[in-house]
Amino acid sequence: MTAVTRHSWKDIRNRIHARILDGTYTPGDKLPRDEDIAGELGCARSTVQRAMRDLSDSGTIERRRKGGTHVRADPVTRAIFDIPITRREVEQKGSVYGYQLISQGIAQTPRSVTAKFGLQAPATMLRVQALHLADQGPFIYEDRWVCLQTVPEISNVDLERESANEWLVRNKPYSRCDLRFYAIKASSHDARVLEIAPGEALFVMERTTWIGTKPITTVKAVTTPGYQLLTQI
Amino acid sequence: MTAVTRHSWKDIRNRIHARILDGTYTPGDKLPRDEDIAGELGCARSTVQRAMRDLSDSGTIERRRKGGTHVRADPVTRAIFDIPITRREVEQKGSVYGYQLISQGIAQTPRSVTAKFGLQAPATMLRVQALHLADQGPFIYEDRWVCLQTVPEISNVDLERESANEWLVRNKPYSRCDLRFYAIKASSHDARVLEIAPGEALFVMERTTWIGTKPITTVKAVTTPGYQLLTQI
DNA sequence: AAAGATATAAAGTACGTACTTAATCAAGGG
């Protein structure tokens, strides 16, 4: 009776990864085929496949049918960020969350918004400006456009009470999401809303969502000075 | 002879996802066990498992052993970013890459750097300041500390010719990486190096890496005005 | 030599089965 040792895919992954780390396989190198690795390490091919997918997901290797597996020649840092709804973010850092509607109204989308959605022509959408507060102080200012054709129900929502952020995230799942991060100098308007000095450097997160090809919403979330976004560990 | 229809895990995932999108299962709801879904949709449990893992990875659902599968009550936007080495980034936007060493020297880590690594006491490390150029103009300024104990070989690298960025990424794989993004106002020093006006808002990416528990390097990469980081689609 | 057809290699997928792990619940004992 041979003691049948079973190998977890994590072990297999670690052993392959270790070979990359120690230079057995260097960037650009081709790895043996799954089947050979399976034979060598004494496990099933499907276990190697599982390990390889993990390494592939993390950006360590690249796999192509027929082409085989290669150590990524051109390493990237692949990072995963979780952006929670603002209320949760505030509450998780132990602060009291607050919300204020600044203004809402229906208008034609300006060129910049039309472009973000990839639309040909301007559309009539709902614009909502609101402030999220932490411990009574400004935390994030959001400037949002919501597509009324895709989300007509938003008209029935009392945006004085419930933030568009939360209503949308709970009621309008999306199938596509574009995100972009950058820095801006606080305009006098930003400064007034966020109660800071004009000219401060502010971190901005922009998010645009669609369901299928239909636009849902685009938000520019302007954070207060000192805000940092961290990777999810 | 029954025509045996085979179902791809992506189909299965889409059908489950569709039920979340259309409100059949709403946030917080418990989904049937994998086996029941498999029976209902006419596929193997392992196919459901594959579909579920994908939905779980994307943050749509949460799974717990014995606890079952639930639609995430508290939706997050989960984004994946690929941060390439700077040379590649410049070349990919069609510009000519350039690199200049500004200064290098050995020094005690200041409190902020010591803290980033989670060290108890300051350590002696190599500090490298350098500029990445795109089409002869400043693109990213990096201020880096490299742990000499973990990476003694760095001493033999000619940092006038090869950027620490590239040498490290090709020669020193890491097992842990912390990332943080934020905005700063350009100091007079930043402004001089990047050839911009002091007080500009700049987007900053900070990255700290370890191998096991040993620190490798920490970089503060200060981008030029207008820089945007986009999700990988 | 260029273009197209065919073969082939390697990853990807699907399924069934059996076993493992972790969380939860219930029963029993102090």
Place this chain on the structure above:
DNA sequence: CCCTTGATTAAGTACGTACTTTATATCTTT
């Protein structure tokens, strides 16, 4: 009543097999 112990449940994993997909390479034909 609390704590421990054991049973149960559902996800997670491992494996073998068979089939599919997609690049790549080779061969044929014009």
